[in-house]
Amino acid sequence: MPSYDALQRQDPAVFEAVRGEMLRQAEGVELIPSENYISAAVMETMASVFNNKYSEGYPGRRYYGGQQFTDQVEALAIERAKALFGAGHANVQPHAGAPANVATYFALLEPGDTVLGMDLSHGGHLTHGHPVTYITKIYNFVRYKMKDIETGEIDYDEMREVALREKPKILLAGFSAYPREIDYARMKAIAEEVGAYAVADMAHIAGLIAGRAIRNPFDDGFDVILTTTHKTLRGPRGGMILSREAGLGKRIDKSVFPGFQGGPIMQMIAAKAVAFGEALKPEFADYAQQIVRNARHMAEKFMQSGTRLITNGTDNHLLMIDCVQSWDLTGGQAEELFDRVGITLNKNVIADDPRKPLDPSGIRLGTPAVTTRGMGEAEMDTLVDFMLRAVAERGDEAALDALHEEVKTFCRQYPVPGIDAL
Numbered sequence: 001m002p003s004y005d006a007l008q009r010q011d012p013a014v015f016e017a018v019r020g021e022m023l024r025q026a027e028g029v030e031l032i033p034s035e036n037y038i039s040a041a042v043m044e045t046m047a048s049v050f051n052n053k054y055s056e057g058y059p060g061r062r063y064y065g066g067q068q069f070t071d072q073v074e075a076l077a078i079e080r081a082k083a084l085f086g087a088g089h090a091n092v093q094p095h096a097g098a099p100a101n102v103a104t105y106f107a108l109l110e111p112g113d114t115v116l117g118m119d120l121s122h123g124g125h126l127t128h129g130h131p132v133t134y135i136t137k138i139y140n141f142v143r144y145k146m147k148d149i150e151t152g153e154i155d156y157d158e159m160r161e162v163a164l165r166e167k168p169k170i171l172l173a174g175f176s177a178y179p180r181e182i183d184y185a186r187m188k189a190i191a192e193e194v195g196a197y198a199v200a201d202m203a204h205i206a207g208l209i210a211g212r213a214i215r216n217p218f219d220d221g222f223d224v225i226l227t228t229t230h231k232t233l234r235g236p237r238g239g240m241i242l243s244r245e246a247g248l249g250k251r252i253d254k255s256v257f258p259g260f261q262g263g264p265i266m267q268m269i270a271a272k273a274v275a276f277g278e279a280l281k282p283e284f285a286d287y288a289q290q291i292v293r294n295a296r297h298m299a300e301k302f303m304q305s306g307t308r309l310i311t312n313g314t315d316n317h318l319l320m321i322d323c324v325q326s327w328d329l330t331g332g333q334a335e336e337l338f339d340r341v342g343i344t345l346n347k348n349v350i351a352d353d354p355r356k357p358l359d360p361s362g363i364r365l366g367t368p369a370v371t372t373r374g375m376g377e378a379e380m381d382t383l384v385d386f387m388l389r390a391v392a393e394r395g396d397e398a399a400l401d402a403l404h405e406e407v408k409t410f411c412r413q414y415p416v417p418g419i420d421a422l
């Protein structure tokens, strides 16, 4: 990790915050399914002098001089991204997942066009047309849902009906709180029937797809995949847009720059190249598969204890728990209770939640970060035991203090990559 010597001398206040965050990450259990730990090599690259360079445009086609090395790292990031996902074209410049969504809409839609995406309370994401986002002033968003929240199966018949009625230009598969595999082939067939692009926002699951632990939507003919690079893909914070056929690439490139963004954040693009290089190694496939095994194991263990999981299990990296039915706690109370003992996760709406979005019934948790720390099935048992103890001991402050100490001791056995001994 960087030495932070200069920072410590120059700005003790910020240095203390950085140190505090390192300690928090090292001593706590991270179960937020969108979070992960980058490698020391990715971290070094993010802190590199590429920060100092303006490089509007694309490799070989820039608006400023001095681009030998920016061209080199961006070309590497593009080539590795294409190899990783079997894409015909890759744009690695989106600053994050939300801008990648917007740039994709700008590339494929005209104002007033319709997008058909997952209902937000059934696992869809804010960027798929939540009423609080400005994109809803430009495009029309309509929804499909799960048919059965016991199995999690999406209602593909309803999806087709809505598609035939609403004539969307994009049929969107993309989720931030959905624990099941998608029938991409069926979605692609519906998209073709109505003349829509089949687009997957795989922000959460890109690493699982790269490691072949779950299906790749391109294998079923999807047209575009967009993603973040910092969730299961374990790279720097950022976004990316891939298309199966190179032909769409020009429109996507123009939409990202100059259509939507300014200069690319080149130190992040260089760090994306490093992370994609890591993801191309066979060890990364082992990692991705272990994420899923750990999540399945955790789901089994919870269900054996009588905990109610939305869709009764998981096919990917995340679990949704109905806390009201399972433990007589709201999602917010459960989040707070686990935080109290050093276990971080987030409250979340569950499908058809009777409670309000800011005070929902559920929590969402996942295994990408703990798996990066080298934890396997045995450690998942320990984590579930910790959580069930916290639930049983709620209100007993001394018992929760003792449990918190136990969690810290446990965590010290599993170093966080990129954080040396503190």
Ligand SMILES: *Cc1c(COP(=O)(O)O)cnc(C)c1O
Binding pocket: 034, 096, 097, 098, 099, 101, 125, 127, 174, 175, 176, 201, 202, 203, 204, 228, 238
């Ligand atoms: C996380 C996420 C995003 C947004 O990514 P940011 O980098 O936070 O902007 C978009 N779509 C989905 C499905 C996500 O899970």
